[in-house]
Amino acid sequence: MNYEILIVDDLPIIVDGYINLLSKTDFQENKPNFIKSHNCEDAYNKIFLNLKRKVNINLALLEASLPPYKEFNINSGVDLALLIREKFTDCKIIILTMHSEPLTVDRIIKKVEPEGFFSKNDITSESFPSIFKKIIDGNIYQSKTIIESQRELFKKNINWDNYDNEILILISQGVKTINLPNYIPLSMSAIEKRKANIKDQLLKGKGSDKDLVSKAKKIGLL
Structure with missing residues (x-):
């Protein structure tokens, strides 16, 4: 059985890097199928193509800042996440970002409630596969920088x-x-x-x- 994973980042080399890291993850009896995209328009079309084919997206890795799809008011990875939440209610969502500003981080957490939220600066090839496995097993994960950002808001x-x-x-x-x-x-x-x-x-x-x-x-x- 395929485990459908949508990966969206505007840099193709980053998408391929995530695929290499995730390929080390134990999916047990499931076979990962990676859907690659580099902007909101292409990701939007692939989401609806899966809907048309009645194929669930099981997990989505989304860069928070992406080239927008103005026609349908999809301006970021956050907007894509909300669309995926609506169309694939069981999909696990991981947000990746270079931003650590407390208000931006808090906004994403409250709006999306992602199962995983990473600062890209916190990702390592050693830790990511095991953390990813915890997320697909049902755990919630936030990386060190994201947690520190929330503490700043609390302070x-x-x-x-x-x-x-x-x-x-x-x-x-x-x-x-x-x-x-x-x-x-x-x-x-x-x-x-x-x-x-x-x-x-x-x-x-x-x-x-x-x-x-x-x-x-x-x-x-x-």
Whole structure:
């Protein structure tokens, strides 16, 4: 029986590296079948091809930052993960990233709830196959850098939900407040209240969006 594994990274050499590492894993009676992809559009098409063929994807390894598929609003590996969660409910998802900013890490954990979450800097050829085996056996795993990032958020006594994280991240990317409802399913008044709460915590209520982003970067949230 095949164990279908989708691997998505924009660098082909990285995808091949993961395949080499995963080939060392004991799949018991299952035979791994690797589905390779390098961007959101191609991955989207392969996900729906598997759906059409009625072939489950058992596990997905997704780089968090990927070339987007604008036509269907799939802008990252996180969006792919949410699509896979919807279409293949039993699929185990592993997110891989070079980012360690506390808000970005917290956003991914709350949004996707991945079975595995790795900083690419933490991956070694010696440890990855055994960790991967634990994940396919039903365990949850977060690498050292990801755990440390969450501790930083806890130390700063920041307890926002995912919408709050999204608001601050989008503002830092240059999205104007008036356009935030295009990205977040909340009313403008709800967004304004949340934004005011964020400013209260970081700026004691006073300051511009530029000041807010600057403060968040200064204390290591972004």
